[in-house]
Amino acid sequence: MKKITGIIFDIDGVLYSGEEAVDGACYALNLIADAKIQFRCLSNTTRKSSDSISEKLKDFGFIIPKENIITPAVVVSKILNLMDIKKCFFLVTEDVCDDFYSSGLISDEINPEAVVIGDAGQNFNYERLNRVFRILIENNRYNKNKSIENNEVFFRKKIIVDKSTNKNGYSNKNNMAKSEKKDENMTEIRTEHINSVPANKVQCKQISFFALEMDKYWMDKDGLSLSAGPFIKGLEYATETNAYLIGKPSLLFFNSSLSSLGKDPHETLVVGDDIITDIGGAKNAGISGALVRTGKFREDKLISSGIKPDFILNSVSNLPEILGLK
Ligand SMILES: [Mg+2]
16 A cells, blocks of 8 residues: 555544544544644535534544535535536525535525535425425426427526516516416517526526435434435435435545545545445545444444455554554
8 A cells, every 4th residue: 555645534433433532533633643644524414514513523622624624515515616506405404504605605495506405304394395396396397398499498497487587687577477377478478588688697507406415314312313315315206306416425525535635546545434435435436445443333234345444443543553653
C-alpha cells in the first residue's frame, strides 16, 4: 500500500458509538493531525446539518470544523450549484436545511427545479409526501411527452405550473383560470406565452430528484425506525422515476470527499464500521478500507458481504499503528 496522506472517517460507530466517544478515538485523531495527515468526516446522516454534527462531536471531545464534515446535504448543495439550480422542494428536517440555505439554495414548493429528500422524520406525513408525488408525476408525464412534442412542452409546462405568469411575465390569474377551463383556448394562450416569455425566464429543465440516502431503517432511542429509503422507494414506485442517490455507498459521495481532501484514491484510506456502505463503497471508488469492530460491526455481516477490508481494527484507536505513527 502507498503512503496514506488522507483519511476519510465515518462518524457514527467509528468516532462515537451510542452516546459515548470510542475509547482512544480523540487521541488517535490528534496523532493523525500532528502527523499532518489530512482527514474528512463523511456521514450518511441526513437529519443534522454539518454545523450540528460538528457541535455534537465537540461534546465528545473532537474539534472538527463543519467545513471538514461532509454529508449528503453538503454534497447535493454543491451539485445543485453546479447545475445552476436554486429552487428546491426540500423534504427533510429543519436542521439540515441550514446546509442548503447557507449555500444559496432556496425553498420553493410551487415551482421547484429539484426535489431533495432525506430522512425527514416527522415531516414524512401524507400531505407533504403527496405534494412531492404530484410534482414528480407531473414532471414525469411531461418529460415523456417531450420526446413527441419537442421542447415546446417544456415551455407549456412552465406556464401550467407558474399560474402567476402571463404573456408579459406579470400576474394574471383570471387569464390562466380561463385557459385551464377551456382546453381549446389553452393552446392559443400558451402559444402566446411561448412566443413572448424570454428564454431565461422559462424553466426548461427536468425537475431533478435527489435522495440524500436510501437507508431502510435506523436504531432510534426507542427502537428501530423507518429511514428515508422506504418513502423514496414508494415515490419512485408511484411515479415510475428513479431518485439520484447522493449518500454512501455512492461513488459520487466518495469522490466528493477525495476532491475535498485534494487526494487521489491510492493515497487515501476510508475508516468505517459498515462493511457494505463504508468499505464496499470505498473499494468501489478505488480507496483502501479499514473496518473497525465498533458501532454496527457484525462478524456475520463481514463474512456474508464477501468484501475484504484492507485492515480490520478493534477500534479507530489502533489506526495510528498501521499508519506508522506509534
Ligand atoms: Mg457508521
